[in-house]
Amino acid sequence: MKRHAGAVLSSIKIDKTAEKKISIQLYMALRDLLLTGALTPGDRMPATRTLAQEIGVSRTTVIDATDRLISEGLLEARVGAGTFVSEALNARLAPKPSQEASDITPVVPRLSHATRHAIPDFTLRSRLPHKSQAFVTALPALDAFPMAQWAKLSARHWRKDRDHIAGYGEPFGYMPLRRAIARQLNASRGIKCDPEQIFITNGAQRAFSLVGGMLVNPGEPIWFENPGAIGARNAFVAIGARPIPVAVDEEGLCIEDGLAKAPYFRLAFVTPSHQQPLGHVMSLSRRLALLTAANEADAMIVEDDYDGEFYFGDQPPPTLKSIDTHGRVIYVGTFSKSLFPALRLGFVLVPEGLVESFERVCLTWLAGVPTVTQAIVAEFMDEGMFATHIRTMRQLYKHRHDTLMAESASLAGDIDLQPTSSGFHAVGLLSNRYDEDRIVAEAAKHGITTAPLSRYALGRIPQRGIVLGFGSSAQDDIRKGMKVLKKILPVCCTS
Structure with missing residues (x-):
């Protein structure tokens, strides 16, 4: 393997019009980088020829400065390997100036109105689960994932044209994946939709932020299950929405409680297939009542089907989206549970009346999810591996x-x-x-x-x-x- 060329030292500036010799300027600049910790012990220095070309000086000048630093013990030359930052430098690194000794007064930037009001309402949480152990929540069975099949698909796609794998993703999502998701939703969840109604996002959390930002004005009430999903709640709080805690019982969201607290709600967030965290399945009567309430209030419903694929009871209930006849339900799904969280891949299925608005927003300021990731998932689904x-x-x-x-x-x-x-x-x-x-x-x-x-x-x-x-x-x-x-x-x- 070709040895790497060392650090890029583009911060070094040489003034060829100054009275101070160029070799002295270079020596002092390198010495400052070493003593302030910009280069750490063990780092490989760039070759003298490379450094000379990058900063526009002669190689002899670089050699002189480097030899002087070697003699001071700040650098060390290794035969056949190159020049490295000395391990002994640890003892000579200049300590960071104390706050009292510093002449710089740190500035605390002013936060936006929305952020200042949202921070007190955020529910704090530690790092999302990443290690399999009892009784970690929200993490699938990583030990049972078909990694060998996934690796073969990944290798195949990473060898494709670089424009395909390295450019910006398509703003609405990779069409083969959108088609695959539409087929999957129809076959397994009873949802009939066009691929154009599906938009690929960087995880479900991004979908919630996108929906909230497009549909909810600051201060407007949204029904939220109590208890309910933390991440989604934080996403809506961040855009200035006013979550209304609505009680949950064995049949799911209590519609009467929601109507009593906020009859003119702007949006309702629910997890009807597997209530987060109580685990209840919303009854059909409650689903119909929720759809009626949304229609009367001219409100929208976000259905978070975060793990709906894994129903192991007698008969899976219909999704809220599949019985929506007025275009009130926005369906959000994720591959974090069905595949694995590191993909950061989710999607939002919007009613036909919102397709044009979502296209405009996504086309205007969203860069899209990496195409290669979407292509791998699409083939994983098309080849029957997902099912x-x-x-x-x-x-x-x-x-x-x-x-x-x-x-x-x-x-x-x-x-x-x-x-x-x-x-x-x-x-x-x-x-x-x-x-x-x-x-x-x-x-x-x-x-x-x-x-x-x-x-x-x-x-x-x-x-x-x-x-x-x-x-x-x-x-x-x-x-x-x-x-x-x-x-x-x-x-x-x-x-």
């Missing part, structure tokens, strides 16, 4: 769900685990004797990740519990995790 993967994951998640339910029997009376028929997380309701935050903290000490139910709440909720993910956990890890919960419960009792 096969979904079937495999449904069975896997059902087995892991059943294991979780079986192991939870020993905690009956303390943690009442709610069965689910979709996705890969479940909620364990707690008796009033336990503090959910204390359980989460104690579990973390044993390497177990859980989330308190209150973390998802926009307002007061009657339930107290913890959210347990089972999708990314092997069955042995689920069993060990439940043993840990049983062990720590006595120290988490409040009475």
Whole structure:
């Protein structure tokens, strides 16, 4: 392999009209870079010929400056390898000036009105899940993903024309992927749509921001499930919307509660196929009532179908979009759960009446998702690999769900685990004797990740519990995790 050419030192400026010799200017500039930490110990310096060409001086001048720095111990020459920043430089690096000694007063930039008002309402969260362990939520079974097939498809596409893989993505999305998604939605979710209604985004979160920015004015009320999805809520808060906490029961969003709090809402956000986080499936009567309420209020509905592919019950319910007859539902999907989160790939399916507006916005200021990523996913779907993967994951998640339910029997009376028929997380309701935050903290000490139910709440909720993910956990890890919960419960009792 060809050795890399070293650091690019384009910050060095030589004044050939100055009285100071060019070699001295170069020496002092290099010395300053070394002593201020711009170049770190072990970094390879560019070859003398390369550096001379880049800054417009003779090679002899560069050699003189370099030799002087070597003699001072700031650089070291390695035979046959080149010149490197000395490891001994660690002891000589100039300390950063203290705030008291600095003459520069840092400026705190003024935030926008929307951001200043949104920050207090944001629900803080740590890094999104990235490590498979019990009981991480929102992370699919990465251990079961067909990586070998994916690698072959990826290699094939990375060898294609560079204009195809390296340029800006298409603003609306790669058409073969839009077609594949339209076919998939029709076959598996009962949604009939044209590919032109589908817009590819950098994940579902970007879709929520896009929808909110286009449809909701600052201060306008939006119905939001309470408890509900944190990321989506933050996206709408960021654009200045006013989330209205609407209660959720076993049938899903309580329409009467929403109408009592904000009858003239601008938008409603729901997760009807698998309520986030309670896991309920919205009943058909509630779906019809929501559509009626939206129609009467001239409002829109965002249906977040984040893990709807993984329904392992008897019969999957219809999507809200599939029974929408007035063009009120905007359907958002993601590949973070069906494939893997690092793709950062989602999509939004808009009613026909919004297609032109979305095209104008996307064409005006969105750069598009990388084409090569979309092309790989499109072929993965067109070749039938996606459907096969979904079937495999449904069975896997059902087995892991059943294991979780079986192991939870020993905690009956303390943690009442709610069965689910979709996705890969479940909620364990707690008796009033336990503090959910204390359980989460104690579990973390044993390497177990859980989330308190209150973390998802926009307002007061009657339930107290913890959210347990089972999708990314092997069955042995689920069993060990439940043993840990049983062990720590006595120290988490409040009475």
